[in-house]
Amino acid sequence: MAIPYVMPKLAMAMNEGTINEWLVQEGDFVAKAQPLASIETEKVAYDVESPEEGYIRFVAQPGDIVPCGELVATFCESEAELAEISAAAPIVGATLANTAATEDALATASAAAVPASAAPAPGVTASSAGGRIIASPLAKKIAADNALDLRTLAGSGPQGRIVKRDVLAALERGVPAAAPFASGAARELARIPMAGMRKTIAGRMTQSLQSTAQLSSGWESDITDLLAARKKFVSREQQLGTRVSVNAFIVKAMVYAIRRVPIANSCQEGDDIVIYDNINMGVAVSLPGVSEYDSGLVVAVLRNVERMGLVDIDREMKALVERVRNGQGTADDLSGATITLSSTAGIAPPGLMSTPVLNLPNAALVGPSTAVEKAVVRDGELVVRTMMPVSFTFDHRMLDGEPAARFMNALHEALENPELMLA
Amino acid sequence: MRELTYINAIREAIQQEMRADETVFMVGQDIRGGVYPHTKDLVDEFGEDRIVDTPLAETGMFGTAYGAALEGFRPIVDFMFGSCAFVNFNETSIMAGQQYFMHGAKHPLPLVMTAAVGMGKRIGNDHAMFIHSTFCRQPGIKVAMASTPYDAKGMFAQAIRDNNPVMIPWHTGVMQKREHVPEEPYYIPLGVADVKREGSDVTVLANSEQLYNALELAEELAGEISVEVIDPRSFVPFDLDTVLKSLAKTNRIVIVDEDWESCGMASTISARIVEHGFDLLDAPIRRVCLPNIPIPGGYMEDYTRPTKEKIEAAIRDVCA
Numbered sequence: 001m002a003i004p005y006v007m008p009k010l011a012m013a014m015n016e017g018t019i020n021e022w023l024v025q026e027g028d029f030v031a032k033a034q035p036l037a038s039i040e041t042e043k044v045a046y047d048v049e050s051p052e053e054g055y056i057r058f059v060a061q062p063g064d065i066v067p068c069g070e071l072v073a074t075f076c077e078s079e080a081e082l083a084e085i086s087a088a089a090p091i092v093g094a095t096l097a098n099t100a101a102t103e104d105a106l107a108t109a110s111a112a113a114v115p116a117s118a119a120p121a122p123g124v125t126a127s128s129a130g131g132r133i134i135a136s137p138l139a140k141k142i143a144a145d146n147a148l149d150l151r152t153l154a155g156s157g158p159q160g161r162i163v164k165r166d167v168l169a170a171l172e173r174g175v176p177a178a179a180p181f182a183s184g185a186a187r188e189l190a191r192i193p194m195a196g197m198r199k200t201i202a203g204r205m206t207q208s209l210q211s212t213a214q215l216s217s218g219w220e221s222d223i224t225d226l227l228a229a230r231k232k233f234v235s236r237e238q239q240l241g242t243r244v245s246v247n248a249f250i251v252k253a254m255v256y257a258i259r260r261v262p263i264a265n266s267c268q269e270g271d272d273i274v275i276y277d278n279i280n281m282g283v284a285v286s287l288p289g290v291s292e293y294d295s296g297l298v299v300a301v302l303r304n305v306e307r308m309g310l311v312d313i314d315r316e317m318k319a320l321v322e323r324v325r326n327g328q329g330t331a332d333d334l335s336g337a338t339i340t341l342s343s344t345a346g347i348a349p350p351g352l353m354s355t356p357v358l359n360l361p362n363a364a365l366v367g368p369s370t371a372v373e374k375a376v377v378r379d380g381e382l383v384v385r386t387m388m389p390v391s392f393t394f395d396h397r398m399l400d401g402e403p404a405a406r407f408m409n410a411l412h413e414a415l416e417n418p419e420l421m422l423a
Numbered sequence: 424m425r426e427l428t429y430i431n432a433i434r435e436a437i438q439q440e441m442r443a444d445e446t447v448f449m450v451g452q453d454i455r456g457g458v459y460p461h462t463k464d465l466v467d468e469f470g471e472d473r474i475v476d477t478p479l480a481e482t483g484m485f486g487t488a489y490g491a492a493l494e495g496f497r498p499i500v501d502f503m504f505g506s507c508a509f510v511n512f513n514e515t516s517i518m519a520g521q522q523y524f525m526h527g528a529k530h531p532l533p534l535v536m537t538a539a540v541g542m543g544k545r546i547g548n549d550h551a552m553f554i555h556s557t558f559c560r561q562p563g564i565k566v567a568m569a570s571t572p573y574d575a576k577g578m579f580a581q582a583i584r585d586n587n588p589v590m591i592p593w594h595t596g597v598m599q600k601r602e603h604v605p606e607e608p609y610y611i612p613l614g615v616a617d618v619k620r621e622g623s624d625v626t627v628l629a630n631s632e633q634l635y636n637a638l639e640l641a642e643e644l645a646g647e648i649s650v651e652v653i654d655p656r657s658f659v660p661f662d663l664d665t666v667l668k669s670l671a672k673t674n675r676i677v678i679v680d681e682d683w684e685s686c687g688m689a690s691t692i693s694a695r696i697v698e699h700g701f702d703l704l705d706a707p708i709r710r711v712c713l714p715n716i717p718i719p720g721g722y723m724e725d726y727t728r729p730t731k732e733k734i735e736a737a738i739r740d741v742c743a
Contacts, residue, residue, distance in 0.1 A: 136674075136704060136705045136706060137703070138704055139705065140702075157705075158706075164674060164705045
């Protein structure tokens with residue numbers, strides 16, 4: 001039987017792809033894992049391996065832009081079938097996505113067509129094709145009984161089917177139920193489904209605020225010297241290969257503070273507080289939403305920052321953020337943070353702090369805000385210094401005020417005395 | 424404890440029912456001599472009027488039973504091999520089942536049809552052909568197949584006592600199975616399935632020789648996959664409740680049926696499960712049947728019939 005091959009969803013933010021080039025000839029016998037096509041998303045081209053084997057018939061031609069989940073080629077079992085299918089459907093570019101007969105097969109193809117290096121990112125389901133969710137009747141029923149939105153799940157069954165165990169696991173993880181939209185007489189401007197990333201954000205935020213004892217405290221650090229130090233790096237941008245950002249300094253300062261108060265770098269794991277030796281820095285990254293009205297947010301993870309110098313931190317962080325923004329974030333890029341850095345510059349007005357929400361399961365989050373020049377008293381003199389407000393949100397279940405204060409104090413010291421970052 | 428073979432359990436049921444009710448008689452070809460031992464020596468006890476041999480003329484043979492049943496007798500017709508019941512298909516399949524309904528519920532037709540069926544002995548298409556699915560499709564006929572000696576005696580006795588035409592073939596692959604069978608008469612109602620082995624991961628529905636394949640597999644897979652094995656025993660009426668109850672626990676089912684795959688009993692059971700138990704399913708139903716081809720001769724049988732390997736593949740498939 002012919003197996004449809006649909007435009008694979010290669011990355012979280014990918015909605016459509018361009019067939020740059022077929023890497024095989026029409027009618028060729030293609031083996032599993034053989035390079036099949038070069039598919040381009042907005043910024044990056046991937047060479048995709050064949051998820052199936054068979055004689056290939058192209059539906060999409062090089063240059064065609066095809067939405068994810070729509071047919072681009074067909075694998076035929078035999079040359080006879082290839083001839084038959086070619087004769088039956090000669091129109092190039094025709095899509096079968098809406099015919100019931102191919103729905104299941106489409107799901108098969110879309111679930112299998114993920115490149116080996118790009119594990120599906122959180123919040124993305126591998127179990128839908130053309131909007132249809134592939135789930136077993138039992139899985140659907142359990143999900144319906146628990147008001148769980150199947151669109152938030154990835155299936156572990158054959159061909160990516162969502163089965164009972166997936167739903168039970170999701171319920172165990174405590175993905176919250178979808179809340180119904182309030183309907184009223186007001187005119188709708190847009191309707192954004194609480195699905196995918198939105199759903200994940202909603203779930204995580206609610207869970208964070210409802211299941212922890214988090215609080216935020218504010219601090220203000222004089223970063224005048226830090227900015228002066230940074231200038232020396234910026235003036236050597238050519239040699240260093242990057243324009244070192246203030247954020248890189250903040251990461252470095254956090255490493256300094258964590259080394260003095262390790263419990264800030266911890267996660268809750270069941271009934272345990274696990275304090276980590278290495279530091280995986282979660283970095284909040286804003287993303288475009290599904291419409292012009294909403295937005296997206298993920299926490300990208302920069303691993304082992306304690307081993308990096310300022311320049312490496314800066315370079316790696318920028319590469320990571322770019323990967324994530326381009327929708328190429330792998331599962332590794334998007335999980336495993338031990339502490340979070342969340343810039344609240346956009347939320348709090350310059351010079352004022354905010355109260356960022358803790359990124360679970362981390363015990364702590366540092367949220368610097370926009371620095372402003374202020375008149376401050378130094379040695380009895382009124383001087384102008386650049387002051388940066390810093391919020392520190394921590395989970396009081398894991399961290400009491402005393403270590404929290406010690407951590408903030410150490411962070412403050414490092415931010416005000418950047419040479420300490422050499423420690 | 425006394426043990427009997429399956430084939431002798433049938434003989435004992437016939438013998439005891441003939442002793443209990445003198446309207447019970449048997450008609451068939453060579454049943455006085457006994458090609459198979461279930462009629463062996465019965466003629467010595469009951470005489471030639473109650474163990475009636477006929478020429479090779481199935482229409483006349485069955486007509487004798489049909490007419491006698493209308494007159495108040497309870498005949499047992501032995502077709503020797505299942506496919507012989509198709510010689511007079513109109514009478515066996517259509518008229519027998521519909522008689523009671525077409526004639527104002529005036530004359531019940533209490534007759535039993537039996538015959539040997541089953542692959543495995545390499546006796547060719549005509550002698551191995553399964554007939555239960557074909558008869559299941561005809562309204563008014565009860566259809567059952569016992570898998571074990573104990574069930575064989577109880578179900579045959581019950582079939583003889585039933586006021587409807589009952590087709591109850593038996594599988595040559597189980598005729599030598601032996602187990603404890605009580606001497607005193609007992610009756611197993613038609614339409615009650617039997618859970619032969621309890622399990623929690625997957626339900627396997629299997630009958631006759633395939634039941635033993637399923638049970639052996641369940642034993643081999645124990646520890647890895649917990650297999651519940653159900654013998655439907657009766658196809659019409661079919662005990663869907665027992666199957667759904669099992670499915671509520673396992674959420675997965677493999678239906679093994681040696682009859683042809685197309686429009687067969689496995690298909691009907693699948694459809695009923697989807698109609699009544701859709702929400703219980705966590706995986707597609709898998710059927711393991713005889714493909715829709717004539718049963719080939721000799722060893723080629725082994726490549727067409729359900730085997731342990733095919734059943735295991737189906738189990739692993741639904742448990743994936």
